[in-house]
Structures are given as structure tokens and as C-alpha cells.
Amino acid sequence: MLNVLVIGNGQCGNRILDAINREAFGTGSKYAKIFGKQKFKSNVETIAVNTAINDLKEMQFTKAKDRIHIPHLHGVGANRNLGKKVFESNKEHIMRNIEKRGRFDIAFVLTSASGGTGSSFSPLIIKELKDRYDFPVYSVVVLPFREEGTLYLQNSAFSLREIRESGSDGIILADNQFLKQMGGDVKTAYDGINTMIAKRMLFLLDSLDSEMMMVTDLGDFKTVMSGGAGLATIGFYQADQEVPVINVIQRALSSQGLLFSTNVYEEASRAMIIIKGDRKYLDIDEISQEVEKLSSSIGHVFKGIVVRDGEYPQVLVVLTLESASELERLYSAAVEAINIEREKKSRVESQKDMDKAFSQIDGYEPSY
Amino acid sequence: MISGKKLIATIFIALIILLIFSGTAFGSFKVDDPTLTQGESYQINSYLIEATLVSESSGTADIRIYEIESVDDFNEIERKMLDVNDTLTFDFQENGEVEVKLTGLIGRSTLDRAELAIYLSGYSRNDIHISEIIDYGDDPKFVGSPDIKITKEADETVEIGEPFRVTVRAENVGDGKAVDLEFTDNHGQGLSIEDTILEDKGPMSLDAGDSKTILIYELKATQPGEVELGTTTARYYDEAGNRFDSESDELILDVEGTLQKADVSISHTVESKNIERNSRLDGTISLRNDGNTAAKGLRVDIELPPGVEFVSGDDEIETRGGNPSIYIESFSQRQQIDVSYTVRPTDIGEYNIGANLSYEYDDGFSDTPEEVNKEATVEGITVIEAWYDFLLEYPLYVYAVPLVIIGGIGLFIIHRQKQYKF
């Protein structure tokens, strides 16, 4: 049995973490946390960290002892420099909380790239974990809606780089902009995206800790994640009726199933595919045909099949990317954003010059 | 067996005997057979038989009959010249009749004498108190009728509670002496005797024309309005032994002022008449003084039947030996209070809860306080089984097990919820 640590930082990280805890109960019921039992196969410890107490209070399925409040008024207001300072002064408190939970085999750090708290705490936590322990630490990073503004774009660009430099064993990308298709208001969109991420995380954890034959394991996952540019994403599709497994695999690899916009056959470098369902739906020929198609264009594909009586087919694919055109676009947008911010700053500066001009007439009276 | 003839004879004899004994009333008897010298008289009670002219030589005697009206007023009612063995009769008082018979004459050198036999009928011998010869020139004995007039004197208007004096005087306004005179006095309703200053109710005698103060006492009126002073009566006899009675006039007094009174009303209610066993029942006792003075030592004993336990009550309630009671030292006029208590019936059944009120007050003039007792009972309180009572009829585990399970679930829920409370 694996010992898994999942940390959610900032509002975005907290909410995805809560969604994972909720989905782990299996039912969508409000009372699940009272009468239900979480169906983690592994020993999963979850920790939510935030400077904003309201974000922590809103969580419903995460135990109180798993919510760590770092007192700093109401968040750090998207200011990453401030966030880093707050983390430094509270580092020991957070690390002690992790320490006392014992040994782990793998860790995930969930965060948005663009906010203040999560994006600044996450690289620093990862660095601390890597310094202190030797288990792999993966991050799940949420990219902002592009219209959220220049500040968020900037933050995303810097924090992503910092996470990469922190020693993270891989970054799993999820893009709000790409997943926006969920529709509805922001809150519904967030909930939908969080549920998507949570379901994929649970499926992944489940398949890492499987004792059955023909399955992938933690070793496979590590190998997949170490390929490419350290960036990855996840594709997933779950049939809700009798659908040929080939279609399910295809949908998992399409924009319907991915968390980040990418052309799998062009940009992916390694992949791990886990197929689950009743034996009668899992046509081995179809599966082999589709897996071969993928490996012929990207290289090695780890494959696992989990037989579940009576279940419609479900497919999860973990892909590492050797290039990410979408991310490049984001970075160039970020550079633009930085320039705009600079301009703004100099405008403020020149405004200061204006103030100087005005102050020249201090003490004078107009004479007519 | 007594034969029919013998029975008739017995009745006859009995009638004869009866006649003999009642002869005093109906039959005639000889009063006397006096010998009267001319000019002398024979008096029987208030009648005078005078021999005026007696002549042995002519063999006659002139007899005159007088009724004595007063000492110097004689009234001739009969006169007859009798030969020897002749008779004269006259009415004697109401129903009586006197027969005077000239039985003989005795000639003498000076005045002749007449021998008489006097019979009386329709009158009792016992009622004859004078029967004697009156010498010539002497007055006959006169027996007048006494008449006792009783006067009661008191102020006609008196203050309530203030003593006033009553004087009772007796005067013999008749013409004869009253003997064996005795008085009875009744001071009347709504009046109480305070002090007796003089008391002489007899027996005594009182000569005609004399007067005497027989009673002086002080009374106090105990109620306002018109009060009747009781009458004084006298019983007495004339010298002849006739009985008389007199009574004083009625006297109405006007009593002014008001009486002080504490008039506490009690009402007693319970919140429900149908309750479950072992549940609590609240009762209220309301007291109000509508009188014009304070009630003292007011006390209400709450009478709980067996099977009903006292639980608690307002400050006014104290319990002595398990019996709750309300005690209020002084409960002034127009004061009102609601006292609540709580009881718990422990047995099913039908109950009454009593409340016995007692208090005293000073009516403003009486020496001893007035005592008042009242009661207010709530009847027909029905105590039924509580829904959980049936549990008690089962062994402990029957309900303890589910309770433990429910409790366990509750604790579990609380524990879980606490885990998620941030």
C-alpha cells in the first residue's frame, strides 16, 4: 500500500483538494462525510494550506486537522513576493505538520499558477520536500483564464518556472482557459474543472496502487513523468453507456478528455494508459490497435488494464510533453503583460513628475 | 275477663271520682258558715256580704253584696231580704257563683245576729285568699292589681364598637303590690355586653307606686344599621297570688360607622386536567383581598393526595413535613397575588388538589379576631400513563440496547461532524 501526500495550496489548490476528498467518498451526498468512508486504495494524507481563512472554511470534505491556516489577513492579494515572505516565516509550522504524518512514497502539490498564495508557496514547499525527503513530488498546476489580466499572466510565467526549478519531479498542467468549455458562471466552471481534476487524480492514485496483473505501477508513472520537458497533462474519458473501448481511448486523448490543450501525437513524449471496465467491453484487439497508434508517433506507452465487473469502459492517459505550443503562447502573452505592467509603472512615475511640476507653485498666489 | 256490665260500672265510678275531684271547679262547696252581728260583713276575695238589718223578731235579715273596686269604692251588686232558709246568689268573678243561705237568727238585747251558710261554685277553693268577717266600722281588705311598667333607656344613635349605657327601670303603676317579681333581660342581636354596672332582677316585691332601677349595663354594637334592643320582661303576682307579666317597649337603635372586614377570595387552577404520569403539573392559587382591612396570618394549605408529589413553588410556599402551604403574615386590602407551584403525579388515577384558606382579621372593635376559612379544590385531575411508561414494564435491555445504539450513532455523528468543523 502506497503512502500518498496531497497538498493543496491557495484557494484553487484547496478547492481541488476538497473535490478529491469529496469524490473519494464515491457518492455525491452531503452526508457522505458523516456516514461514508473514503475509497482510497492507498494511505492518502491531504493537507490544505492558505493565508485566507475563508477559503479554508469553505472546504467541506477535508478534515479540520488537515487545514492549515497561515495568518496573513485576507490572502496575499496575488502578490507573490509577499507570499514568499509569509511562507518563509511559517515554513517550520507547515513542514512540522507534514513531518508528523510519517513516511510517504509520493507527493502531489496542487495550486493555481496565477494567484498569490498558492503560486508562491508551492515552489517553496516542493523545494523543502525535496531537500528533506527523497520521494518524488509532482505538482498539479492550474493556468488562469487568459482574460483574468496581466498580473495573473505574469505570476503564472514566473511561478511555473520556479516550480520547475524547485526540483519538482513533474508538472501536470490543467488550463482553466482550455477547460472553460464547461460553461456556466465562474463558480460552476470552477466546480466542474475541479471535479474533472479530482476524478483523474483518484483514477491515477488507484492505478498506481493496484496489485492486479497487467497494470501499471508507481515505477511506470515515475518513468513517464521523467520524460519530456518536465511538463505533463492527463486525459480521461468515462463511458456512461456501452461504447467501443476504442472510442473511449480516442475521446480521452481528444480535447474532450485532456486538461491542457495539446496535440498528443505531435507534442507528447511518453505516455501511460490505464483502461478499466467489464471484461466484455475490453476488446484487446481494439486496445492494442489504439495503443500502437499512439506509441508509433511518441515512443513507449505503458499500458494497464483493470477488470471491473459491470463497469463501462474508462480510460486515463498520462502524457509528458516535449513541447507545449500553448505554453509558449502563454509565455509570449506573459512578456507582453510584463511590458504593459512596466509601462503602467513608468506612467505612474511620470505622474510623479507631474506632481513635481504642480508643487512648483506651492506657496504662490495668482496675481491679476 | 271483665263483663260488659262491670265495665260500664267502672267507667261510671271513674266519672264520679272525677266529678268529686273537680268539684272544686265545677261543684259547689261550703266556704264558711259565719254568724254576723248586724253591721258586720263577710269578705270573700273582693266581694263583701253585709248583714245590714237583722231582726230575730221579724225572722228576716237584709243581706247586701258589694264588689270592692278599690279601697274606697264599693259597688253594690245584689241585695235581698232573706227569711230563714232563704238563699241569695251572685256572680263571683268570671265563672263563679256564690249562694248565701240564712240558716238562723239569734235575738239579743242589743243587735241581733244572722247565721249564714256560704257556698261557692265554679271557682277553686285554692283561689280563695280572703274569707273572713269584717267588724263593723273596719275597712274590708282590698287586694289591688300590680302593674309593672318597665322602661329601658339608651341613646337612640350609637357608634359601632363604642360602649353605650342601658338603664332598665321598673315602676309599679298598678294599685296592688307586686310580689315574687322577677325580671328577664335580653340585650338583643348585634349587641354585645361590655360591662354590667347594676343588676337586681329579683325575686323582689314592689309596692304600688314604687319604682326601682333593676339593671344598668353597657353594650357595644357589633353591626352597623338598625339594631333592636331586646326587651326586658317581668313576671310577678298580686297578693292574691294572681300572675302578671309585663314587657318593656321595643327600642330601635341606629348604629353608625362601618365594620372592618378582610374579605379574601381564593381561586385555584391547574394548567391541565389531563397529564401524563411523572410529568410536571403547574397549579396557581390566586388570592385577593376585597375587604377594607388586612388579613392576618393568611395561610393556604395545599392538600396533595397520595400519589402526587410536591416539586417546587414560588417563594411564598413553604413545606412543613412534605405538605406545601402558603403563608403570608399580612395581606392588605386590595392586595392580589398569584402563587404558582409544581407537582408531579407519580401514580395514574384521578385526583383532587385542595387548597384550604384560613386567615384572621380585626373587625375594629371585637376583642378577639374574626376567623375565616374557605376552600378551593381542583377536582378531577386525570393522570394517564406516559408514552414511555410501557418501557418500564419491560426488562432493561429491551430499551437499553436500542438507546445505546441510538446514543452511539449520535456520538459518532457528533464526532464526525467535529472532525470537519474548521
Ligand SMILES: Nc1nc2c(ncn2[C@@H]2O[C@H](COP(=O)(O)OP(=O)(O)OP(=O)(O)O)[C@@H](O)[C@H]2O)c(=O)[nH]1
Ligand atoms: N480550476 C480552478 N481554478 C481556480 C479556482 N479558484 C481559483 N482559481 C484560479 O486560480 C487563480 C487565482 O489563484 P488563487 O488560487 O485563487 O489564489 P491564491 O493562491 O489563493 O492566492 P491569493 O488569493 O492571491 O492569496 C485564478 O486564475 C483562478 O481562475 C478553482 O476552484 N478551480
Ligand SMILES: [Mg+2]
Ligand atoms: Mg485566495
